[in-house]
Amino acid sequence: MASDNATRLAVLIDADNSAPTIAEGLLAEVAKYGTAHVKRAYGDWTSTNLKGWKEHLLAQSIQPIQQFGYTTGKNATDSAMIIDAMDLLYTGKLDGFVIVSSDSDFTRLASRIRESGLTVYGFGQRKTPKPFVAACDKFIYTENLAEVTEETPAPKRRSVEANQLKGDSKLMNLLRNAVDAASDDSGWARLDTVGSIITKQRPDFDSRSYGFGKLGELFAATTLFDMDPRSPGDGKPPITHVRDIRNRP
Template sequence: MANDVTDKLAVLIDADNARPAIVDGLLAEVAKFGTAHVKRIYGDWTGPNLGGWKAVLLDHSIQPIQQFAYTSGKNATDSAMIIDAMDLLYSARFDGFCIVSSDSDFTRLASRIREAGLTVYGFGERKTPQPFVSACDKFIYTDRLVGTVESEPEEPKAKKTANELRGDTKLMNLLRNAIDAASDENGWAALSTVGGIVNKRSPDFDSRDYGYSRFSGLINAIGLFDTEDRQIGNGKHPFVRVKPKAR
């Protein structure tokens, strides 16, 4: 499913595996993908460890869901969140889900939602296990989210130089392969299509990790690709190709 700001989304937050400091940036990021029609957060609100979340829930209209820890060492919160997610899925009222957690227990949930044809956006810390990351259509690491309530916005990452970017073999292979997969007989590919392929092959890809707020900025900074704008319908659309080798 292509990103559409009119998509109806369900935002489900695992309070035990997310920090309240991310809430502003989280909701701003969610708004890029659609409208949060449901915002729920799960945890045992009788304990002191979730006190930081209590201060921000009302301001952001996030509904806390109480889940007692029935047995020591067992995470009842995960089970409650998964059950609610399946109920919302079966209601057929949503276009996608935002799962906020760094817990691998949600890997199968993400896969099941995608099997139903809905989009899954994952949000978690860098420690998030790769299976959960790969199970999502798009995964955003929460340290990228700025405009927090508990701290000043993070400084943007320093822009990597052209030489640094060219020396990143994984990045270059990802971009070249995506352009090749989307290109016409002349080697040109729509930048939006290339970006879509990159995200499908690497759900946690984000140009902000390289210091560029936009994918187009990253492409131009590398210096190995030609770009041009083409008039299609009423608007201009960027295209990209690998620069031909000099003869």
């Protein structure tokens, strides 16, 4: 999955289905994966329901796309986003898309974009239907973005204790299986490789959902893994390796 700043992304926001307060945290998160060459928010801007978006659109340089609701019960905004996304896809100038919505209507769009070899990042609330989450390469819950922008002190975010983590069998199986899949003969695995494997298996996995800002902090908090930051030399930052303690010699 591409993640350098040269990666060209289109950010398409379903404003009818997203809170304006996520805008800053959203674009800060997007910057981790690439550069937002296109930033558009779709909705009926004549509606008072979207009035809270104005200051955020201006501050983040997001282009509002007007879409009237022509028929009651039909979501014209979704249709407009899908049409624009396909137009942008066919230009061949982008490396990936960011789709911001908690609506399952974008499931097929995400799948279609990925079929063309581009990366899809989804953003939405925890209520987002699983088919849309699974259709994305990576899915980030907007509730986690709120924690970042509120500047909550790190210790307060670490609310899940080691015993609770150990008792989460799904989590532990996910972590252990990923380490096992990425490990060498000595049982050690690069943490970044482990993270990539986890995301492929669970697009919505996020260490922040457990109260930790980074994956390495989550691994360490379980107390069931050895952590080893190894220097590659040449002044480069250390590369963290992880090992299941059951594989100690």
